[in-house]
Amino acid sequence: MKEPKFRLSRPVVLALLVLVVGLAFALYFSAKIPADRLSTLGFEKLGEKAVLTRSTVKSIGWMIAFLAGVALVIYPRRPKISVVAVVLGILLAILASLTALAQGGSIDIVGMLASSLRMCTPIALGALAGILCERSGIVNIGIEGMMLAAAAFGFGANLYFKNIWIGVLVAILVGGLMALIHALMCIRFKTDQIISGTAINILAVGASGFLRRAYLVKAYFVGSTLPIIKIPFLSQIPVLGTLLFRSQPIVYLMLILVPLVYLMLFYTPWGLRTRAVGEHPRAADTVGVNVYKVQYVNVILAGMIAGLAGAWFSLETVGSFEDVMTGGKGFISLAAMIFGNWNPIGAFLGSLLFGFTDALQIKLQILGVKLPYQFLGMAPYLVTMVVLAGLIGRTTPPAAEGKPYEK
Amino acid sequence: MTAEAKKEPRAFASWLSSLPEKLIPVLAVVTALAIGAIVIWATKASVVKAYRGLIEGALVGVTNFTETLVIATPYTLAGLAVALASRCGLFNIGAEGQFYMGALFAVYVGFAVKGLPAVVHLPLAVLAGALGGAVWGAIPGILKAKLGAHEVTNAIMLNYIAVKVVDYVVKNPFRDRTSTIPRTPYILPTATLPRLLTDHRVHVGLLIAIAAVFVVYWLLWKTTVGFEIRTVGANPDAAHYAGISVTRNFVLAMVLSGALAGLAGTGEVLGTNRTLPAAFISGYGFDSIAIALIAKNHPLGIFPAAFLWAALRNGAGLMQVRAGISIDLINIVQGLVIIFIAADEIIRGLYRIKRSKDQIRDIVFTRGWGR
Numbered sequence: 001m002k003e004p005k006f007r008l009s010r011p012v013v014l015a016l017l018v019l020v021v022g023l024a025f026a027l028y029f030s031a032k033i034p035a036d037r038l039s040t041l042g043f044e045k046l047g048e049k050a051v052l053t054r055s056t057v058k059s060i061g062w063m064i065a066f067l068a069g070v071a072l073v074i075y076p077r078r079p080k081i082s083v084v085a086v087v088l089g090i091l092l093a094i095l096a097s098l099t100a101l102a103q104g105g106s107i108d109i110v111g112m113l114a115s116s117l118r119m120c121t122p123i124a125l126g127a128l129a130g131i132l133c134e135r136s137g138i139v140n141i142g143i144e145g146m147m148l149a150a151a152a153f154g155f156g157a158n159l160y161f162k163n164i165w166i167g168v169l170v171a172i173l174v175g176g177l178m179a180l181i182h183a184l185m186c187i188r189f190k191t192d193q194i195i196s197g198t199a200i201n202i203l204a205v206g207a208s209g210f211l212r213r214a215y216l217v218k219a220y221f222v223g224s225t226l227p228i229i230k231i232p233f234l235s236q237i238p239v240l241g242t243l244l245f246r247s248q249p250i251v252y253l254m255l256i257l258v259p260l261v262y263l264m265l266f267y268t269p270w271g272l273r274t275r276a277v278g279e280h281p282r283a284a285d286t287v288g289v290n291v292y293k294v295q296y297v298n299v300i301l302a303g304m305i306a307g308l309a310g311a312w313f314s315l316e317t318v319g320s321f322e323d324v325m326t327g328g329k330g331f332i333s334l335a336a337m338i339f340g341n342w343n344p345i346g347a348f349l350g351s352l353l354f355g356f357t358d359a360l361q362i363k364l365q366i367l368g369v370k371l372p373y374q375f376l377g378m379a380p381y382l383v384t385m386v387v388l389a390g391l392i393g394r395t396t397p398p399a400a401e402g403k404p405y406e407k
Numbered sequence: 408m409t410a411e412a413k414k415e416p417r418a419f420a421s422w423l424s425s426l427p428e429k430l431i432p433v434l435a436v437v438t439a440l441a442i443g444a445i446v447i448w449a450t451k452a453s454v455v456k457a458y459r460g461l462i463e464g465a466l467v468g469v470t471n472f473t474e475t476l477v478i479a480t481p482y483t484l485a486g487l488a489v490a491l492a493s494r495c496g497l498f499n500i501g502a503e504g505q506f507y508m509g510a511l512f513a514v515y516v517g518f519a520v521k522g523l524p525a526v527v528h529l530p531l532a533v534l535a536g537a538l539g540g541a542v543w544g545a546i547p548g549i550l551k552a553k554l555g556a557h558e559v560t561n562a563i564m565l566n567y568i569a570v571k572v573v574d575y576v577v578k579n580p581f582r583d584r585t586s587t588i589p590r591t592p593y594i595l596p597t598a599t600l601p602r603l604l605t606d607h608r609v610h611v612g613l614l615i616a617i618a619a620v621f622v623v624y625w626l627l628w629k630t631t632v633g634f635e636i637r638t639v640g641a642n643p644d645a646a647h648y649a650g651i652s653v654t655r656n657f658v659l660a661m662v663l664s665g666a667l668a669g670l671a672g673t674g675e676v677l678g679t680n681r682t683l684p685a686a687f688i689s690g691y692g693f694d695s696i697a698i699a700l701i702a703k704n705h706p707l708g709i710f711p712a713a714f715l716w717a718a719l720r721n722g723a724g725l726m727q728v729r730a731g732i733s734i735d736l737i738n739i740v741q742g743l744v745i746i747f748i749a750a751d752e753i754i755r756g757l758y759r760i761k762r763s764k765d766q767i768r769d770i771v772f773t774r775g776w777g778r
Contacts, residue, residue, distance in 0.1 A: 189749075189752045191749040194500075195696075199742050202693050202697065202741055202742040202745060203738070203742030204742075207742075209733065210735035214733050335564070372575050374571040374572070374574050377571050382564075385561055
């Protein structure tokens with residue numbers, strides 16, 4: 001494929017975007033706020049702080065613009081400091097938008113961050129599933145379907161066994177089972193991987209809808225959700241305690257799995273084999289790696305992680321199953337995976353971004369802000385397209401991805 | 408001509424020997440229905456009642472039969488969209504979004520442009536619908552051609568964006584304030600696709616869809632444009648060396664494909680519904696992929712495949728009434744059909760069909776995400 005003629009590096013484009021956002025806050029948005037409005041920002045036990053909305057938004061806006069300007073100027077010589085400045089700018093932009101939203105009222109900053117983390121959980125898990133598959137050379141657009149089937153059958157198991165933990169276990173197994181179908185199609189029958197993923201998605205819609213109408217609806221069962229587990233002592237820490245140590249089990253599992261998959265992928269023999277298969281299966285085969293076995297193991301593990309993400313919907317959040325309740329999160333997680341350049345940590349950061357827009361969208365609807373929520377809902381998809389187009393730096397998928405390996 | 412005639416007996420023999428090969432889609436459907444029967448049996452319902460209801464609901468009686476045709480109309484156009492893109496080696500998973508944008512453009516021209524005679528207004532509305540789909544299809548096409556971004560992810564993102572755009576527009580600027588449900592105003596009579604039978608919803612869109620089948624066939628196999636598209640699809644590198652612009656054909660195929668999907672949405676708003684409701688979730692994106700797959704991406708196979716898909720969908724209602732089986736069974740059957748056609752080794756194994764030696768490998772869609 002033809003190389004594009006010009007490509008800015010990711011931090012530079014991000015810095016330009018942040019600059020525009022900062023100037024918009026400083027010059028445009030702040031001018032629209034009445035001068036005497038107050039915003040009350042809540043920081044949990046650390047107390048509340050009431051500030052004048054207009055002047056605060058204005059000064060934060062200038063700080064953002066300044067940081068972005070510094071980032072742009074020093075990028076050629078000090079790229080690392082430049083990136084830190086951009087990240088700080090993004091965090092300040094979030095603060096500025098929350099302050100602006102809270103005008104005439106109050107907003108719980110820590111609560112917003114906690115709900116972002118909660119919303120990003122299925123996306124991050126889905127992205128991990130995608131990484132495991134794709135690092136071993138199998139494209140998986142069926143993650144959405146694996147999540148959906150797992151959500152339905154996990155809830156069904158909860159209903160049948162009256163035990164929510166068995167529900168989670170069944171969700172994980174069903175995710176693995178769906179992945180087994182994908183693995184058989186892609187590895188054994190060498191089907192086109194995109195078509196196989198499409199089939200998985202349609203099959204999941206049918207199977208979950210069938211299960212719901214045939215059994216779940218008739219049972220009139222309102223399930224409980226997974227309990228919040230407070231970790232002793234740690235959960236008492238202000239802010240951090242609420243954010244990290246007072247969550248539901250699948251959030252914890254996600255927080256454990258992200259670094260775990262990262263370490264496994266880059267620091268264990270299994271990870272080395274996986275990446276070798278994804279980059280150059282023939283070379284891996286020549287040195288004695290069982291290519292098919294690596295692929296089967298990875299795809300099925302990925303399905304189990306996707307199954308856990310499915311359990312997040314029906315067993316951790318809602319407590320019941322609704323038709324197509326995964327709502328495209330599986331596809332978003334693929335976007336987060338690409339955003340993070342097939343690296344678990346990067347994908348997690350991408351998921352956080354999507355989780356934050358989700359949380360903000362819900363908050364906006366609750367606050368009754370006149371901004372049409374559909375446009376905010378579009379943001380993650382647009383960001384993904386920009387990332388995909390390579391406008392923000394370059395993404396490098398595993399080289400042998402998508403091609404069936406023939407011995 | 409004479410050479411053709413001489414070859415005829417041998418042509419017939421080779422046609423006969425390739426018959427099992429051609430029957431694979433049919434066998435896939437039969438096998439999927441058989442597994443569906445096992446599911447019905449497992450839920451302790453009557454298989455005979457269920458499938459008799461399915462067939463009756465789809466085919467028996469003028470109302471049922473014409474309703475199947477009504478559903479088959481957008482399926483045919485959307486299936487053609489996917490098939491055409493596939494011939495250029497592109498996987499258009501974005502038919503859903505193109506469908507919505509086509510419907511949105513068409514309905515806008517349909518209700519907002521006033522004072523035109525029907526001979527001008529109707530073609531204008533139809534063209535607007537095709538344009539809406541074409542624009543939405545062009546975006547992933549251009550992104551792929553210029554930046555090498557994979558069309559699948561971009562098209563998936565555009566599907567969601569299209570749903571949100573339609574949701575916003577129908578609930579806000581285009582909303583019919585006189586109605587309690589969020590929908591656009593009804594289109595003017597001058598922009599309506601006329602019905603073929605009084606008292607039945609089947610409309611001229613069906614004829615447009617059937618005409619489109621032959622136009623796409625003609626375009627792909629009888630014109631230079633089509634030859635270039637197919638060459639790029641078969642081997643982009645070879646096409647490049649032969650002096651065919653790969654990028655131009657990528658964009659062209661996606662524009663044409665998007666226009667077809669847009670026409671599918673157009674028929675729904677100008678013919679079937681005559682308005683665009685906000686809750687307009689269709690699932691045409693995935694269905695159209697399945698239809699193209701069953702037809703092996705051949706335009707002439709699209710209509711039968713679309714008819715089959717529509718019959719399953721339309722018959723499902725009566726199946727549910729007669730046997731108490733959820734209509735979702737049809738989704739399971741359809742998912743299985745795709746699996747069996749995509750992994751045709753399963754069907755070949757079951758029915759002992761050998762793979763013919765000169766068989767051309769199917770077009771490979773998956774070429775990674777990046778570039």
